[in-house]
Amino acid sequence: MEKIKDLIEKKVFNTPFIDTHEHLIDECERLDCIKPIIPCDDWALLLNLYFSFDLISAGISKEQIDCLFSNRVNPNNKWGILKEYWPHLKNTTSGIVFRHTIKRLYEIDDISGDNIRELQNRYEQTRRKGFYKYIIQDVANITHCHVNSPNIACKKSESPDLLLQDIGLNGLIQVAINGYSVPGNFQINSLSDWHALIDWWFSEYGKNAKAVKIGNAYFRKLDFERTEANEVEKIFLKKIKLQVNSPEEDKKLQDHLFWYSVDKATEYGLPVKLHTGQWAMNNVMNMRWVKDNPSDCASLCRNSPDTKFIFFHLCYPHYEEMLSLAKNYANAYVDMCWSWSMNPLAAKDFLKKFILAVPNNKIFTFGGDDKIVENVIGHAFVARKGIAQSLTELVTENWITMSDALDLTDDLMYKNAEKTFNK
Numbered sequence: 001m002e003k004i005k006d007l008i009e010k011k012v013f014n015t016p017f018i019d020t021h022e023h024l025i026d027e028c029e030r031l032d033c034i035k036p037i038i039p040c041d042d043w044a045l046l047l048n049l050y051f052s053f054d055l056i057s058a059g060i061s062k063e064q065i066d067c068l069f070s071n072r073v074n075p076n077n078k079w080g081i082l083k084e085y086w087p088h089l090k091n092t093t094s095g096i097v098f099r100h101t102i103k104r105l106y107e108i109d110d111i112s113g114d115n116i117r118e119l120q121n122r123y124e125q126t127r128r129k130g131f132y133k134y135i136i137q138d139v140a141n142i143t144h145c146h147v148n149s150p151n152i153a154c155k156k157s158e159s160p161d162l163l164l165q166d167i168g169l170n171g172l173i174q175v176a177i178n179g180y181s182v183p184g185n186f187q188i189n190s191l192s193d194w195h196a197l198i199d200w201w202f203s204e205y206g207k208n209a210k211a212v213k214i215g216n217a218y219f220r221k222l223d224f225e226r227t228e229a230n231e232v233e234k235i236f237l238k239k240i241k242l243q244v245n246s247p248e249e250d251k252k253l254q255d256h257l258f259w260y261s262v263d264k265a266t267e268y269g270l271p272v273k274l275h276t277g278q279w280a281m282n283n284v285m286n287m288r289w290v291k292d293n294p295s296d297c298a299s300l301c302r303n304s305p306d307t308k309f310i311f312f313h314l315c316y317p318h319y320e321e322m323l324s325l326a327k328n329y330a331n332a333y334v335d336m337c338w339s340w341s342m343n344p345l346a347a348k349d350f351l352k353k354f355i356l357a358v359p360n361n362k363i364f365t366f367g368g369d370d371k372i373v374e375n376v377i378g379h380a381f382v383a384r385k386g387i388a389q390s391l392t393e394l395v396t397e398n399w400i401t402m403s404d405a406l407d408l409t410d411d412l413m414y415k416n417a418e419k420t421f422n423k
């Protein structure tokens with residue numbers, strides 16, 4: 001038993017990941033502390049995404065959160081804000097991600113009032129030109145990342161071999177007229193102008209992008225129905241004149257733009273990555289919509305058999321349904337990004353079942369889904385730990401052999417991604 005565990009762990013920890021989902025800005029933007037993505041430039045920044053949502057869930061006040069991530073509060077005083085909540089969060093996976101990150105990167109075993117100055121020093125010493133490559137490739141053993149940029153639908157990264165870009169379609173589907181989706185030189189007066197805008201993003205970036213990313217599950221059900229342009233032209237005009245549409249009208253318009261964009265992605269050979277399941281952020285998740293995600297996803301797969309749909313986050317907590325979906329539909333793939341840091345035991349359970357139930361070429365096992373590069377170290381650690389456990393258990397429970405487990409590791413960690421995203 002011990003030998004099997006050691007051998008598999010050694011293989012998994014020495015195998016590079018292709019990381020199929022992050023929200024990283026470029027290194028130069030991070031060093032410039034662009035707002036609002038980088039609210040402060042100290043050690044607390046590492047807690048600024050998933051950990052902060054858990055802090056809110058634990059009951060921290062808005063004032064305390066604002067202080068924790070403020071540029072105006074002395075970093076040495078920030079432990080005073082965190083310490084009340086730390087005992088309740090240090091054993092959640094978002095706490096484990098942070099602890100492992102500071103251990104690997106700064107050689108600090110655990111945060112306390114005694115080592116905040118040291119933590120801040122090490123943060124500053126590390127956050128220097130070249131630290132992205134050092135963290136991603138040298139420390140986290142990741143070949144490259146797929147990036148869904150948080151500040152623009154798509155761009156040419158300053159590190160195109162390290163941060164490969166997806167095209168973010170949320171704003172184009174929701175008709176959000178802002179800098180994220182609409183470059184300054186675009187005049188929008190009609191639905192055909194909007195179609196031309198979508199076409200432009202694809203002609204500009206479709207050749208180099210790895211996929212498109214759709215996160216609209218945060219705002220609606222995934223029941224996108226095919227809708228003709230002439231059915232939504234008037235609704236579109238009302239939308240751009242900032243007149244109020246009914247929820248049914250808004251849905252219809254989004255349905256049309258969703259399929260317009262998805263058909264375009266399919267034409268360009270780009271897989272379509274979709275958020276499903278658990279929502280990040282607090283106190284708004286519509287669990288009824290979430291529950292319907294798997295059956296809505298099945299309709300999407302039926303509706304467009306030539307499109308490769310990649311479903312994110314195991315549709316947590318409804319992951320059994322996603323096994324059923326991926327087993328049945330040839331165009332349904334699963335990306336385990338964020339899953340290991342959300343609920344690693346559910347992710348381990350899912351991966352074991354996936355290996356035994358679904359053809360193993362349709363899964364990608366890692367994405368930190370983070371905007372702070374340092375955290376990728378902690379996310380990759382919990383993912384590798386979970387993958388190694390899944391494989392070890394399958395071998396010791398006599399489902400697969402040791403050599404099958406070792407072979408499978410390469411497919412799960414990078415080969416599947418290499419093949420699927422190599423258009």
Ligand SMILES: [Zn+2]
Nearest residue numbers: 021023148369
């Ligand atoms: Zn994401």
